[in-house]
Amino acid sequence: MKVGVIGSGDWGRNHLRIYSELDCELVGLADINPERKKLAEQYQIAFFTDYREMLKKVDAVSVVVPTDLHYQVVKDCLNAGVHVLVEKPITNDAASAKELIDLAKKKKLVLAVGYLFRFNAAVKKVKEELKGLGEIQYITGRYIHSNKPPRKDSGVIFNFGVHLVDILNFILTDRPKKVYCQSTHSLSKEREDAALILLDYGRYFAALEMSWLHPLKKRDFWIVGSRAKIYADLFEQIVIKYPIDVGLSKTTIEPEINLEVNKNEPLQAELSAFLKAVKKGGNGIFEGSEELFTTRICELAWKSSKEHKEMLV
Numbered sequence: 001m002k003v004g005v006i007g008s009g010d011w012g013r014n015h016l017r018i019y020s021e022l023d024c025e026l027v028g029l030a031d032i033n034p035e036r037k038k039l040a041e042q043y044q045i046a047f048f049t050d051y052r053e054m055l056k057k058v059d060a061v062s063v064v065v066p067t068d069l070h071y072q073v074v075k076d077c078l079n080a081g082v083h084v085l086v087e088k089p090i091t092n093d094a095a096s097a098k099e100l101i102d103l104a105k106k107k108k109l110v111l112a113v114g115y116l117f118r119f120n121a122a123v124k125k126v127k128e129e130l131k132g133l134g135e136i137q138y139i140t141g142r143y144i145h146s147n148k149p150p151r152k153d154s155g156v157i158f159n160f161g162v163h164l165v166d167i168l169n170f171i172l173t174d175r176p177k178k179v180y181c182q183s184t185h186s187l188s189k190e191r192e193d194a195a196l197i198l199l200d201y202g203r204y205f206a207a208l209e210m211s212w213l214h215p216l217k218k219r220d221f222w223i224v225g226s227r228a229k230i231y232a233d234l235f236e237q238i239v240i241k242y243p244i245d246v247g248l249s250k251t252t253i254e255p256e257i258n259l260e261v262n263k264n265e266p267l268q269a270e271l272s273a274f275l276k277a278v279k280k281g282g283n284g285i286f287e288g289s290e291e292l293f294t295t296r297i298c299e300l301a302w303k304s305s306k307e308h309k310e311m312l313v
Contacts, residue, residue: 001275004028004058006051006073008036011087012064016043018271019062028054055080060110060278062271063087066153071096078103078111083278085271087114089162092154094296101292110277113291115166117219119269121261122237126223126230127171129241129259133225139168139206141221144214155191157183157302160210165197165301166294167221174201176313179297183305186213197301237263 001024005015008031019026020043029040030051040047048054051073055061060083063073071091077084078100090113091097104111117123143160151159169175178200183192194211219234229242239261243254300311 001025001060001278002027002058003275004030004045004054004061005064006030006054006061006077007064008033008039009064012062013039014267015062015064015271018265018268021268022272022275024060024275027057030054052076052080055082058082060084060275062114066151067092067158068153071100074100074111075103078107078109081107081109083110083274085110085112085114085274088116088166089113089154089158089295089298090291091295092158092299094292094299097292097295101289108281110274111291112274112277114270115163115170115291115294116266116270117163117167117234118170119264119266119273120234120237121264121266122232122234122239123167123171125239125259125261126232129228129230129239130171130223132228133223133230134227134244135225136201136204137224137226138204139221139223141167141206141208142218143208143210144216144218145212146215146217151191155183155193155195155302156210156212157181157192157195157197157298157305160212161195161197161208161301162294162298163219164208164210164221165199165297166290168199168206169290169294169297172201174203175293176201176206176297178310178312179300179304180310181301181304182308184213192302192305195301195305199297237261 003019003024003026005012026045028046030048037047061077063086065073070086074084074086141164143164176199180198181195183195187193194213197208199206221232223230227244231240239259241257241259245254304311
């Protein structure tokens, strides 16, 4: 299978590295910056300043360009008959996301979105443990960053929050009924720099914090249940469970348990799954409805922060 990468920023470089190690033929890199030809030469692959020229030579591509370019680039790839993995979010609005998903289905092509944490071993372990937690009481999650300049294509809701929302969509069977969000624009009037999203699931809630103003760099979350509580550090891929002993006279929290996690490189797992899906000729674990729902929730969160009111899903 011949693959290419469109975009060679920091994350595009990771895609190049992983593809060079997988069972596929990495044939090209496309980037509007002609200086990136040196990077293509390192991998001994062709270089294109116009990605549309590369589409004639590949079966599948990773699209790793700014979010505001996703729609047109992905559409061109699909119309050229090329399978696509596009970095998150698929687009900044649900309507254009649906258009791309429908186009991929019409052409019988794989359209995967790079929700990396679905392939994180710690997230998978939490999903396995979920039934043992009892009734969920509440959830908190953080995607905060330090020493990172604000992006110009979109704010923290679609850059950071989209990961937290997708993690919950992946591990939970419930879906939120209402969305409320507050944000701050400390560095830019065009893009939010920090936000707090509250998702109302009816019986419980999830509070999600995202920021590139925070002094810490964290990717973690808690799920507090009636029979156990669980904490996941997604950077270190550590999962800690806190069982609860409900006795006749009192309730006590038992000693914590560090659960065994088979640590992995999530991007390698994600790109491997993408290539397998392409070879099988179907989406497999990449379901368009999931990507669309995640985009919809983030879109509602963004609108909620602008209009200062709760949004129905």
